[in-house]
Amino acid sequence: MRSSRKQISDTTRAAVPKKRVRLSPEVRRQQILDAALVEFSTLGFTAASIAKIARRAGTSKANLYVHFSNKDAIFETLLRDLxxxxxxxxxxxxxxxxxxxxxxxxxxxxxxxxxxxxxxxxxxxxxxxxxxxxxxxxxxxxxxxxxxxxxxxxxxxxxxxxxxxxxxxxxxxxxxxxxxxxxxxxxxxxxxxxxxxxxxxxxxxxxxxxxxxxKPAPDGLALPAGRKRAAKPR
Known part of the structure; x- marks a missing residue:
């Protein structure tokens, strides 16, 4: 009986889904950008898909769209950030x-x-x-x-x-x-x-x-041809 209860308890524990770690928007966004850079570099911009980027980032397409409206926006962000x-x-x-x-x-x-x-x-x-x-x-x-x-x-x-x-x-x-x-x-x-x-x-x-x-030329040294030394303030 005791063994049976232990087995049920172990089974129940195993059935309980592991709690998902909720990442901050900033961390998730960076994961998506990192994944996109790998996909773009490996496949090219045209062949890389939102689905592949999301999969590599460990998230869903729906979650990816929370951060970026489309593939163009991801590419632009990479350019702007880096x-x-x-x-x-x-x-x-x-x-x-x-x-x-x-x-x-x-x-x-x-x-x-x-x-x-x-x-x-x-x-x-x-x-x-x-x-x-x-x-x-x-x-x-x-x-x-x-x-x-x-x-x-x-x-x-x-x-x-x-x-x-x-x-x-x-x-x-x-x-x-x-x-x-x-x-x-x-x-x-x-x-x-x-x-x-x-x-x-x-x-x-x-x-x-x-x-x-x-660096300014020290006083007394010649300046490049065609350049005048700035007048000192009085």
Whole structure:
């Protein structure tokens, strides 16, 4: 009898469904984005389906639609979240912080941003942009253009304050991201050891070049041809 009761008790316990862990919306959203990046990278944007993304994220299609209206919205969010220009030079210098430190922070931020997820999105952007040009255009207009404008405005403030010289680099500051993109491409196409050598060399050269081009010339040294030294305030 005792054995029978124990068996019934064990059976009842086994029949009780395990309590599902309720994830926060932020965690679930990130799981969906991570799953989508894998599916897009593996199958391409067109072949990846909402059902496959939901399955990989460990959720249902219905729950996925709570967070994203469609596949386009997921792709746009990946672009907006992962491909963001560095903001390290947009902040005002902290008390005691000089331009050298701001430049170093910019380099650190820009190259630290080359995570495997970012590389995957850049690869996806190159491969899929011709299939979804409307998404790429909207991302460019709503995310890239405003970020560049904010960045350029801040650089012009540095120049106006005499903290940076006016040079072709400060005239179009987006140019300084070219070495970062080159390193990203190296990581896509070269062996890991080759890509990492390029990463170290390009990063250090980039840092040295920005220190040369963005720091004002000391008094008494010649400025580049065609440039005038800003008048000192009286």
């Amino acid at each position: 491909l963001v220009p560095s903001r390290a030079l947009l902040q005002q210098a902290q008390q005691g912080q000089n331009l050298d430190e701001l430049i170093d922070a910019f380099i650190e931020d820009a190259y630290a941003g080359l995570t495997p997820q970012v590389i995957a999105v850049i690869r996806l952007l190159i491969a899929e942009s011709h299939r979804v040009p409307h998404l790429i255009q909207r991302w460019h207009e709503e995310t890239v253009v405003p970020a560049r404008a904010e960045q350029q405005h801040r650089i012009e403030q540095y120049v106006a304050a005499g903290q940076m010289p006016q040079t072709p680099v400060t005239d179009y500051f987006s140019f300084v991201m070219a070495p970062v993109l080159y390193v990203a491409i190296c990581r896509m196409v070269f062996r890991q050891d080759v890509a990492e050598d390029e990463y170290r060399n390009i990063r250090e050269t980039h840092r040295k070049v920005l220190h040369m081009l963005l």
